[in-house]
Amino acid sequence: MSADGTALTRHAGIDVPLICGPMYPCSNPELVAAVSEAGGLGVLQPVSLTYVFGHGFRDGVRRIRSQTGRPIGMNALIEASSKTYHRRMSEWIDIALEEGVRFFITSLGKPRWVVERVEPAGGVVYHDVTERTWALKALDSGVHGLIAVNRRAGGHAGPLSADALLEQVGDLGLPVVCAGGIGSAAEFADAIGAGYAGVQMGTRFIATAECSASDAYKQAILAAREDDIVLTERLTGVPVAVIDTSYVRRLGLRAGPLARRMLRGRRTKHWMRTLYALRSAWTLKRTAFDRAGATEYWQAGRSVATIHEIVPAARIVHECAAALRVADLGQEEP
Numbered sequence: 103m104s105a106d107g108t109a110l111t112r113h114a115g116i117d118v119p120l121i122c123g124p125m126y127p128c129s130n131p132e133l134v135a136a137v138s139e140a141g142g143l144g145v146l147q148p149v150s151l152t153y154v155f156g157h158g159f160r161d162g163v164r165r166i167r168s169q170t171g172r173p174i175g176m177n178a179l180i181e182a183s184s185k186t187y188h189r190r191m192s193e194w195i196d197i198a199l200e201e202g203v204r205f206f207i208t209s210l211g212k213p214r215w216v217v218e219r220v221e222p223a224g225g226v227v228y229h230d231v232t233e234r235t236w237a238l239k240a241l242d243s244g245v246h247g248l249i250a251v252n253r254r255a256g257g258h259a260g261p262l263s264a265d266a267l268l269e270q271v272g273d274l275g276l277p278v279v280c281a282g283g284i285g286s287a288a289e290f291a292d293a294i295g296a297g298y299a300g301v302q303m304g305t306r307f308i309a310t311a312e313c314s315a316s317d318a319y320k321q322a323i324l325a326a327r328e329d330d331i332v333l334t335e336r337l338t339g340v341p342v343a344v345i346d347t348s349y350v351r352r353l354g355l356r357a358g359p360l361a362r363r364m365l366r367g368r369r370t371k372h373w374m375r376t377l378y379a380l381r382s383a384w385t386l387k388r389t390a391f392d393r394a395g396a397t398e399y400w401q402a403g404r405s406v407a408t409i410h411e412i413v414p415a416a417r418i419v420h421e422c423a424a425a426l427r428v429a430d431l432g433q434e435e436p
């Protein structure tokens with residue numbers, strides 16, 4: 103990394119090119135604030151903030167801002183599932199701008215309207231992409247950067263490896279952030295060395311002191327190996343990475359035949375996705391914080407392979423910064 107940072111650090115106004123990715127339901131205000139305070143970028147997830155943690159949206163943003171004066175980001179899932187949802191997301195973006203948020207990560211949908219709203223306020227929009235086709239659409243919408251979600255990611259993983267994805271989207275003149283599979287400072291530095299402008303970690307930040315997920319969930323992340331991560335359609339209708347547990351095995355990984363047919367139908371697709379989204383929002387909220395760990399339904403990515411300890415979030419940011427300094431020194435040596 104050069105002395106003036108990467109395109110991501112300059113866009114976001116941060117010290118370390120590390121994002122704590124938005125996570126439903128795990129992005130509690132304290133976690134978001136801790137990452138930003140340490141020099142990375144904590145990204146709030148609006149549905150977590152309101153539905154899971156029970157804050158009014160503005161109050162929730164202020165709660166995070168009261169814990170750090172440093173930049174924070176916001177995730178906006180913008181697929182137009184209903185007019186009511188669009189109106190609410192649009193209001194949340196306006197409030198976030200009023201409260202000083204200037205970094206937005208959009209998922210799904212066409213991000214042009216978000217760019218048009220955010221750019222005049224001096225903010226930037228990075229869009230989640232899994233393949234070149236989506237990256238070209240995002241470029242066309244005027245986004246400022248890409249979050250390249252690879253096949254090792256937690257949440258909705260993409261089909262490609264981190265290397266293949268960078269090859270597909272690295273020539274578009276936009277900064278590209280690597281999302282997926284990175285759980286250690288060494289892997290972080292390797293990704294920056296490979297040409298990524300930053301790294302977005304999710305699973306690594308669940309196993310932290312500040313994340314309010316249950317200890318059972320955190321311990322399951324520490325215990326899991328890479329091949330314990332499986333993709334299930336049962337949560338949202340599209341594959342989501344979860345830890346393979348007896349509960350997950352009992353439910354099965356595929357959506358039922360009726361659900362599959364409805365998910366394919368042009369008219370029924372949105373309705374079905376909304377139903378899934380509501381059901382999974384409730385299930386995940388219940389399971390992630392269940393202290394007894396009775397329902398073992400835990401989202402995590404293949405980054406579990408290098409996550410072995412529950413640590414303060416700041417330590418992750420500081421270790422990544424240190425790994426970059428070491429990598430930079432190595433490059434300077436004759």
Ligand SMILES: Cc1cc2nc3c(=O)[nH]c(=O)nc-3n(C[C@H](O)[C@H](O)[C@H](O)COP(=O)(O)O)c2cc1C
Pocket residue numbers: 122123124125126127128147177209230251254255256257258281282283284302303304305306401402403404405406
């Ligand atoms: C529990 C969990 C929930 C997630 N929820 C969201 C979300 O609401 N919105 C989003 O854009 N990405 C979401 N993601 C993806 C993360 O922001 C990030 O891109 C991903 O976790 C990176 O892969 P990793 O877990 O291997 O670090 C989620 C990931 C996890 C593990």
